[in-house]
Amino acid sequence: MGKKRKHTETEVPAKKNESAPQRPKRALLGWKDKDEEASTESFSGFRNKEKVLVTCSRRINYRYRHLMLNLVSLLPHCKKDSKVESKSTKGATLNELVELKSGSSCLFFECRKHKDLYLWMVKSPGGPSVKFLVNAVHTMEELKLTGNHLQGSRPLLTFSSNFDKDGHWKLLKEMIIQIFGTPKEHRKSKPYHDHVFVFSIVDDHIWFRNYQISVPHNESDKMVRGGLDKMTLVEVGPRFCLNPIKIFGGSFGGPTLYENPLYISPNQIRAMEKRQKAGKYAKKIKAKKRRKMHELEHPLEPDEFADMWRE
Known part of the structure; x- marks a missing residue:
C-alpha cells in the first residue's frame, strides 16, 4: 500500500502594515528614532577641532618647566609631548609631532643658557609663527594666590584696545584666540565659564593674567540675589610677559612678516x-x-725721629 501524503499548507507572507509605526533602530547608547537620525545627519555646522601641542627643549630650567605645566593645566585641549632637542632641525621635528598628534597648533618653550626662555607660537603646517622672549615669569606655586577655579572649564578671553591698532597686533590676537580658546563641547572641558584670561599690551609687551570669576553665595550654596552685580575677580596665576621678536610667514621659519625694532x-x-x-x-x-x-x-x-726707637 502506498504511503499517505501529509497535506501541508503553504505559509503566505503577511503584508506589512504601512500605517503602523516602525520600530526604532538600536543606537550605541540607547534607542534612536529615524527622525532624530535624519536631523543629526542633515546638521552640518562648524566644529572647532583645535588641538595644541605643548612641549619644551632639553636642559630647560625647573622654573620654566613649571610654567609650561601650569599652561597645560589651563588648556584642556592641549597635548603634551617629550622634550625636543633645540637645533636647526627642530622645525621639521615639531611639525611631524604636531601631525602625529593630529594637532593644528604648537607652543614650544625653548630655553637657552639655562637663563633665557623663548616661546614659539605656531600654526602648523602652513604658518604663521611668532617667536617671543618670556620675561617676568611667576608660576602658580610661587605666587600662592587665593583664586581657585575648576580645572578644565572654558576661559573668557579679554584683550586691551591696543590689539586693534596695528596689523601685527591683530595677527597676534587672532593666533591667541585660536590657541588659548578652549573649543566648545570638548570632551575634557566643562560647559561653563568661571575664569578669565587677560591679555594687555603695555610698553609693546603682552602681559598675561588669569582671574577667577567669584560670585557671592549664601550658606546653602545658592547665588545671592543680585550676585552678578557683586561679581569680583580673584587672580589665580600664572603670570608672564611676552616680548615679540619676529613674526614668520611659515611654520618655525619662512619669510619675516614683522620684526620688533625695540628688541634687545x-x-x-x-x-x-x-x-x-x-x-x-x-x-x-x-x-x-x-x-x-x-x-x-x-x-x-x-x-x-724715624731712627729714634731703633737699636
Missing part, C-alpha cells in the same frame, strides 16, 4: 653690564696709578 637680546644686555663693570674696575686701576705717580713726584719730607 639678553646676550647684548649682559655684555653691556660686563662692560660697565669692567669700566668701573679700569677706573680703580687708573686711580691707583695716578696716586703712585703723585707720590713719586711729591715725596714726603724725611722724619727726624
Whole structure:
C-alpha cells in the first residue's frame, strides 16, 4: 500500500502594515528614532577641532618647566609631548609631532643658557609663527594666590584696545584666540565659564593674567540675589610677559612678516653690564696709578725721629 501524503499548507507572507509605526533602530547608547537620525545627519555646522601641542627643549630650567605645566593645566585641549632637542632641525621635528598628534597648533618653550626662555607660537603646517622672549615669569606655586577655579572649564578671553591698532597686533590676537580658546563641547572641558584670561599690551609687551570669576553665595550654596552685580575677580596665576621678536610667514621659519625694532637680546644686555663693570674696575686701576705717580713726584719730607726707637 502506498504511503499517505501529509497535506501541508503553504505559509503566505503577511503584508506589512504601512500605517503602523516602525520600530526604532538600536543606537550605541540607547534607542534612536529615524527622525532624530535624519536631523543629526542633515546638521552640518562648524566644529572647532583645535588641538595644541605643548612641549619644551632639553636642559630647560625647573622654573620654566613649571610654567609650561601650569599652561597645560589651563588648556584642556592641549597635548603634551617629550622634550625636543633645540637645533636647526627642530622645525621639521615639531611639525611631524604636531601631525602625529593630529594637532593644528604648537607652543614650544625653548630655553637657552639655562637663563633665557623663548616661546614659539605656531600654526602648523602652513604658518604663521611668532617667536617671543618670556620675561617676568611667576608660576602658580610661587605666587600662592587665593583664586581657585575648576580645572578644565572654558576661559573668557579679554584683550586691551591696543590689539586693534596695528596689523601685527591683530595677527597676534587672532593666533591667541585660536590657541588659548578652549573649543566648545570638548570632551575634557566643562560647559561653563568661571575664569578669565587677560591679555594687555603695555610698553609693546603682552602681559598675561588669569582671574577667577567669584560670585557671592549664601550658606546653602545658592547665588545671592543680585550676585552678578557683586561679581569680583580673584587672580589665580600664572603670570608672564611676552616680548615679540619676529613674526614668520611659515611654520618655525619662512619669510619675516614683522620684526620688533625695540628688541634687545639678553646676550647684548649682559655684555653691556660686563662692560660697565669692567669700566668701573679700569677706573680703580687708573686711580691707583695716578696716586703712585703723585707720590713719586711729591715725596714726603724725611722724619727726624724715624731712627729714634731703633737699636
